[in-house]
Each structure stands twice: as structure tokens, then as C-alpha cells.
Amino acid sequence: MPFHPVTPEKLSTAVTRQIEQLILRGILRPGERLPSERELSDRLQVSRPSLREAIADLSQRGLLTSRAGAGVYVADVLGSAFSDALIQLFANHDEAVFDYLSFRRDMEGLAADRAARLGSDTDLKVIATVFARMEAAHHKRNPEDEAALDAEFHLSIIEASHNVVMLHMMRSMYQLLREGVFYNRQIMFRQNITRTMLLDQHRAINDALQSRDGSAARQAVVDHLTYVETCLTQDRKAEAHEAVARQRYERTLAKG
Known part of the structure; x- marks a missing residue:
């Protein structure tokens, strides 16, 4: 027996x-x-x-x-999720940045849907509390605080999805983001229009979650990360254009 x-x-x-x-x-x-x-x-x-x-x-x-x-x-233990060689490879290629955003869009969209359906009332209170801190930080214009709260907000949604594998996987991804491996998040907070747009997008995510509307929460996450991708694409183009402009300027000076 x-x-x-x-x-x-x-x-x-x-x-x-x-x-x-x-x-x-x-x-x-x-x-x-x-x-x-x-x-x-x-x-x-x-x-x-x-x-x-x-x-x-x-x-x-x-x-x-x-x-x-x-x-x-x-x-x-988060550092063990990626080898040093792979981290360096991520840091050296823009392709990794946009693949990272695509991955986040899929994973966090799913997490938001799960959080709306499966999260407890206390889970949603945590998310709402972090968002309230984001609103307060918005008026202080401190890029470091805003970036830190941005990460905390997204991770609180992943926590509320109650999938521990997703939680630890995404925490390791955010660790690399905090270290600037994928991109410098403070770039996103330079202009007031961008800062306001980002806050409004996080408000839309929070509102959908508090209403327990999984589809709306997923879409709000997708819209937010698509906006981030667009901003970073424009930033990359602006850097490339500036590099060309400097070359032209140097040529103009040389001819003078």
C-alpha cells in the first residue's frame, strides 16, 4: 500500500x-x-x-x-538569468531594445489581463497606491524617481498576475533595464509632453485594472509600450540625423 x-x-x-x-x-x-x-x-x-x-x-x-x-x-540571484556575454550583446545592438519591448508587450499584456481577473482586492490596492505615487512624483520632475516608480508600477501588475515564473523572469529583465542595458529610461522623461503622455497611459492601465476589465488592461499596456517604442525610434533617428548634421557642419567650417 x-x-x-x-x-x-x-x-x-x-x-x-x-x-x-x-x-x-x-x-x-x-x-x-x-x-x-x-x-x-x-x-x-x-x-x-x-x-x-x-x-x-x-x-x-x-x-x-x-x-x-x-x-x-x-x-x-537575478544576475544568473543572463550570461555576461549575452548582456553585453544586448547592450551593443539596438535590435535587442525593440525585441525587448515586443517581449514586454506580450508578457505584460498577459499579466495585466490576469491581474484584472485573478488579482485580489489588495493586489489592486497596491497597484493604485504605486500609481498615486507616480502622480505625486510627476509634479516634482525628478527623472530618477519617475523611472523607479514606472518600474515598480509594472512589476506590481506582474505580481498581481500570481505567476511566480513570470514574476522572476520579468524581474530579471527589469534589472537589466535599471542598469541601462536596454535603454536609458530617463530619456523618456526629458520632455514635459512625453512625461504627461506616459502618466496618462499608466492612468489608463490602472483604471482598467481597478475596473477588472482584462481586455482593456491588456490593450492599455500594448498602447503604452507601443508609444515607448515609437519614442525610442524617433530618438534613434534624431541621433542619426544630428550625426550627419555635425559632419556637414564640419565640412562647412573646413571650406571657410
């Missing part, structure tokens, strides 16, 4: 499983510091030896890392 005796679970195993789930679901994020040993053992209601055993196991498997005098952190 396919039955085995039921044995009590070790406390350290239960702690390990809980921390694993928090990392898997994106609640504990790469680089985030865990509470102190005393605080964590109190929260989990386990002994410190059991907690230490769990942390040692998770550290050995590369999910946690200890920093001398600073505590225990969630390991930054």
Missing part, C-alpha cells in the same frame, strides 16, 4: 519552507535584509538554533547570504 508513517516536521524545515515561499512569491526581494535573529525567531516563534539551521540551509543553497556585521540578506 502506498502509505508511510506521518512524522512531525522539524521546526527548521518549516522555517526553511516559509522563507522559500516568501522568496518564490516575490515578497522577499533580492538584496533585502532579513530581520535580526532575535526579531525573526520571535516572529516565527521558533528557537534560535532552529532558525540558524534554516538560514544555514538556505545560505548553502544560494538563496540567502550573510554579510559580516550587517546581517542576512536575500541573495541577488
Whole structure:
């Protein structure tokens, strides 16, 4: 018969499983510091030896890392999603930028549709809260803050889709975007008209999600990323035209 005796679970195993789930679901994020040993053992209601055993196991498997005098952190495992050679290849070719946007359009459109249908009321409150911060940041005209909130908004939608594979895959993509591998997002916030358009597009996404209209949410994401693609295409053309204009100018000076 396919039955085995039921044995009590070790406390350290239960702690390990809980921390694993928090990392898997994106609640504990790469680089985030865990509470102190005393605080964590109190929260989990386990002994410190059991907690230490769990942390040692998770550290050995590369999910946690200890920093001398600073505590225990969630390991930054996102970098392992792409090899250094592939990251450099992305950075050197514009083709990767537009393939990246196409990929985002597909994935985030799907995530928005899922979030509208499957996200909890609290998921939608998180998205609405991030958008409210975007509106507040719009008046301060700080490109770094606006770019950071833009990423947080999109990732909150992916979190609300409740697909952990998509979550970690897209987090790794956003990590490269933050590092400027695909393009500098601050370019998008240079002109006031562009900034206002971007805010309006995020408002449309948020409104559709709050209404739980999956089709409208997906379309709003597609429209937004198509606009981003158009802006970047125009920026690339403007750079190319300026390079030609400088050559003509240098020739004019040489003839004078």
C-alpha cells in the first residue's frame, strides 16, 4: 500500500519552507535584509538554533547570504538569468531594445489581463497606491524617481498576475533595464509632453485594472509600450540625423 508513517516536521524545515515561499512569491526581494535573529525567531516563534539551521540551509543553497556585521540578506540571484556575454550583446545592438519591448508587450499584456481577473482586492490596492505615487512624483520632475516608480508600477501588475515564473523572469529583465542595458529610461522623461503622455497611459492601465476589465488592461499596456517604442525610434533617428548634421557642419567650417 502506498502509505508511510506521518512524522512531525522539524521546526527548521518549516522555517526553511516559509522563507522559500516568501522568496518564490516575490515578497522577499533580492538584496533585502532579513530581520535580526532575535526579531525573526520571535516572529516565527521558533528557537534560535532552529532558525540558524534554516538560514544555514538556505545560505548553502544560494538563496540567502550573510554579510559580516550587517546581517542576512536575500541573495541577488537575478544576475544568473543572463550570461555576461549575452548582456553585453544586448547592450551593443539596438535590435535587442525593440525585441525587448515586443517581449514586454506580450508578457505584460498577459499579466495585466490576469491581474484584472485573478488579482485580489489588495493586489489592486497596491497597484493604485504605486500609481498615486507616480502622480505625486510627476509634479516634482525628478527623472530618477519617475523611472523607479514606472518600474515598480509594472512589476506590481506582474505580481498581481500570481505567476511566480513570470514574476522572476520579468524581474530579471527589469534589472537589466535599471542598469541601462536596454535603454536609458530617463530619456523618456526629458520632455514635459512625453512625461504627461506616459502618466496618462499608466492612468489608463490602472483604471482598467481597478475596473477588472482584462481586455482593456491588456490593450492599455500594448498602447503604452507601443508609444515607448515609437519614442525610442524617433530618438534613434534624431541621433542619426544630428550625426550627419555635425559632419556637414564640419565640412562647412573646413571650406571657410
